[in-house]
Amino acid sequence: MITSPYQKYQQTQLQTASPAQLLLMLYDGAIRFIRMGTSGIDEKNYEKANTNLCKAQAVxxxxxxxxxxxxxxxxxxxxxxxxxxxxxxxxxxKKDKKPATEVLEYLMELREAWYEASKSMNSTAEQAQ
Structure with a gap:
């Protein structure tokens, strides 16, 4: 059940986002979770690392x-x-952040590519109108 105004805002944002925006949100989530997971490895907080790396896998x-x-x-x-x-x-x-850091770099590159593609699609759609 959604109780906080922030949760309501997030739900509305998801429900009204375009497919391109949803894709970028997925990339943003995966990037955020990997950063938190590698932070957990650095801190030797392996529960934090496991939780966030598993969330990144789910994304x-x-x-x-x-x-x-x-x-x-x-x-x-x-x-x-x-x-x-x-x-x-x-x-x-292995509690080694190197493989996760490699994935992070790929995700950031892909996110940037999708962002540029969505901008290009939006400008093309605007010109068609």
Missing amino acids: INELIAALNHDYPVSKSLYQVYEYMIFQLIQSNL
């Missing part, structure tokens, strides 16, 4: 579920996402 699984397999790039993205999950598992098991 990447959502990215996999959102793939549209009508496009050839989906196969490549699927493989990249699977590799990211593998690396996060390795990072979590």
Whole structure:
């Protein structure tokens, strides 16, 4: 049950977001969770590391579920996402932040690419009107 105004705001934001905005939110979430997970490794707080690296894996699984397999790039993205999950598992098991940091870099690059693509789509849509 949603009780706080902030939770209501978040729910409204999710319900009114475009598909491109939702995708960027997923990337933002995964990035945030990996940063918190690597912070947990640094602090030797392995519960924090485990919780957040598992949350990042769940977000990447959502990215996999959102793939549209009508496009050839989906196969490549699927493989990249699977590799990211593998690396996060390795990072979590070994309590080594290097694999998670690699995933973080990939996610930030992909997020930037999707952000630029969404800006391009928005400007094209505005010109068509």
